[in-house]
Amino acid sequence: MNRRHDIDALRVLAFGLLILFHLGMLYVAPADDWKFHLKSSYLAGWLEYPMLASGFWRMDLLFLISGMAVHFLRGRQRLPALAWKRTVRLLLPLLFGIAVVVPIQPYVQGVSNGLVAPGFGTFLLRYWTGGPWPAGAFDGWQYGFTWNHLWYLPYVWLYTMGLLILLPVLESERGQQLLGRCRSVRGIALLVLPSLPLLAYYLLLAARFPINHAVYQDWYAHAGYATVFFYGYVLGTDAGLWRELARLRRHALMLAIGCFAVRYVIDQLGNWVDLSWLPHPVLVTARLWVQALRFMYAWTAIAAVLGWGHQYLNRPFRWLPYAREAVFPWYILHQSVLLAVAYGLLPLRLGPVLEPTLVLLGTVGGCALLHEFAIRRSRWLRPLFGLDARSRVRSLRQPAALPSQAQNA
Template identity: 55%
Template sequence: MDTRPDTRRHDIDALRIIAFGLLILYHTGMVYVADWGYHIKSPYTAEWLQLPMLFMNRWRMDLIFLLSGVATAFLLRNNTAWRFVRQRSWRLLLPLTFGMLVVVPVQPYVQGVSNGLVAPGFGQFLLDYYSGHAWPAGAFDGWEHGFTWNHLWYIAYLWCYSLLLPLLRPLLDRLQALVDRLRSWSLLALPALPLLFYCWALKRDYPETHALLDDWYNHAMYFSIFVYGYWLGRSATLWAELLRLRKPAVAAALLLFGAYYAMLTWVPENPPEWMLLLAWLLRSLYVWCMLAAILGWAYALLNKPFAWLRWGKESVYPWYVLHQSLIILIAYWLLPYHLGPLLEPLLVIGGTVLGCWLLNDGLLRRVACLRACFGLAPLRRSLPAGRCAGQEAATA
């Protein structure tokens, strides 16, 4: 019996917009959180930011890959594998390439100048950057390769997972019946066990790099979450259970995070194996319970055709591509003015939101070639250039 949901899931669209919107807050927070490395740091760093940043850090990208898996299930429903791969490749690889060449370079430039290892002058930097210049060690993230994709690593990973999933689809579809049987606390606990295994087996030997080829811990985590999303996208029964469990899920997530955070403060520098395993267990359970809570509450509250969804669905991908470069550039411009720990971050956030809106609505959505470079569908001939074509972006 096919239990896949057939109606339009407005909550998935809304949650995807919210999840990517949180990246603006999170990456702005990275400029100001104490003791966490980033491409540029303000002198107004604060230790208190570590708690809310840690709370979000453990599941923010998992949520995005989970939603990408749900969307992939929807896209594969009426597509052949070849058509799906062709469409995803076009709508992911072109924005990735364009972003790396045009949008991202300001980030290594600012980082290199801030580190005192790159000479000021963006024009000369671009000439060196595009010509394969050998950079000083530690000049910027990715200096050893001569270039970087920085925050656009997600697009590269999503493309790889999108190629893998059609190959594994027969196996995953056979496992669907087993997954659909998860109920109550088994749904809140069993999906966390593979995440615990990856922490124990891979985390120490393969620290996070976002460099694709050597990032096996991240691949195990994110691809598994991506597959979870695929199963969710094919199952109405799982969504009904997540809806029912939304209150215990959020309570469990908060309790687990409290226990996990307490352990982090107690763990010695070289903890025994049992202590590491306990911390990883709490972390894995927290991540999955938090994801389950978010999905359940979104299904309850956001599955409505809000007026802002049409604009948001098309705008979220360009905003994602643009936002980190704008954060870093605006912070770089503002730091010399010493505006204080309140005004400066407010201006960084406000300037980033304003910049994304002006570039997206004033330019990117109106120019056909730029639409393609930012993963947007072509404009329909019947619509004026400034209006949404009603088609979804590549990371839907």
């Protein structure tokens, strides 16, 4: 199977967007609506809509790409081997991350909240023994520990195991017929139909099961993320669907921009005009259309990213083998590095331009140095960050021969 460079590139860019999003969480206002482990004194209300513009679909895109990985790996491995490979690749970094990488995050949050005494060594010993902690000390205090941004790993593992259980059915004759019908969708249906289940989950589950990223009772999040994960498996490398996404890329982009713009106007109208006088059925219908626009925007944005990416990124960029290997360690590291840098810089009050610039540079620099000089050069550290024990990448200037798509998926 030839390597799909566009999917590799999109995975790298999607995780890069995650770094920018978490940087924005330090500065976006209002703070009560955009809670984060730390908040700068330089809050900006104008950041809210750029944050929403990516926040509606960035995690869905990552889960979709993760679903594609199962498709790629299944082409080379039997189910037990595939289940073991994904378990080691996902849960080993999760456990290591909870114990070693993440603790700086609850520490800086707890100290900033005034509920944890300064002194990281003392905190770490208490953290490793399960607390207990004062109520509200940090996100996840009630469990004694937290996985914070690493919640993505157990969720991907759960959906992977669920999909592997279903694979014998999906790979049966009737299953292949069903997948064939899904893969035959074309035109405007491809830009509309996948958003409808996501809207239905919101209407049926969101109010009853608010997103908590704790696995338990997170049914709304599970429904949406598992569905787009399955979309990724169905999409896989189907040539017809990818050609259609590339053909529809301009339509998808215009629809996404239009849906977001209309939703923005409606939001602003609600802020400027008192609409409470409208009949209740009219208000309910209006809210339904606003949410429909949200999920239509999310899916068409993903379709646009996939279509434009397939058109222009499916080539062997010289930087891509190195970035492909670096992306998982950077994901594991980035939020801890960001918060550690911000914890040191925020009290200095360096201003609304210099402060975020230095936080970003410190985050990127810290991840780059740790990956290049510690993780990728150590055979025992590499598996703890989701990598094979031996690197398949020689250098940026002399990349190794490209392996199959299943490697490092």
